[in-house]
Amino acid sequence: xxxxxxxxxxxxxxxxxxxxxxxxxxxxxxxxxxxxxxxxxxxxxxxxxxxxxxxxxxxxxxxxxxxxxxxxxxxxxxxxxxxxxxxxxxxxxxxxxxxxxxx
Numbered sequence: 617x618x619x620x621x622x623x624x625x626x627x628x629x630x631x632x633x634x635x636x637x638x639x640x641x642x643x644x645x646x647x648x649x650x651x652x653x654x655x656x657x658x659x660x661x662x663x664x665x666x667x668x669x670x671x672x673x674x675x676x677x678x679x680x681x682x683x684x685x686x687x688x689x690x691x692x693x694x695x696x697x698x699x700x701x702x703x704x705x706x707x708x709x710x711x712x713x714x715x716x717x718x719x
Contacts, residue, residue: 648691651709655691658705660684674704676715677679 644694663682670679679685679699686705689697700708 621631647707652711656688657691658686658688660702661687661699670699672701672704673698674700674708674712674715 632645635677649656649658661684663684666685667681667684669681670685671677672679672685680699684702686700686702687697688700688705688708
C-alpha cells in the first residue's frame, strides 16, 4: 500500500475559486456591463465547461466544443442568453454591431 499524500493545506481546492489579495473575481461570477445604453450580464465559459457547439451572433460562426468563450444576456432576461466568441463580444461591447440579432 502506498503512503497517503499530505492534505491540501495551503492549496486551494479544485473546483472552488479563491479570491486573491488583488480582489480579482472568480470566473463563474456574473459581471454587469453596459452595452449601447442597456445593462447586460456576462460571464466567461472555460473550454472544459463547454460541451456542445454554439453559434456566435457576432460573426455567425460556430463556437466549437472545448473553446473558451463568453455568455451574455440582457440583465434580467436569462432566456435571452447567447454564447459569443470572446473577441466578438469585446467588439460588441466597444460598439460594433453583431452579424445577427443578439436576442
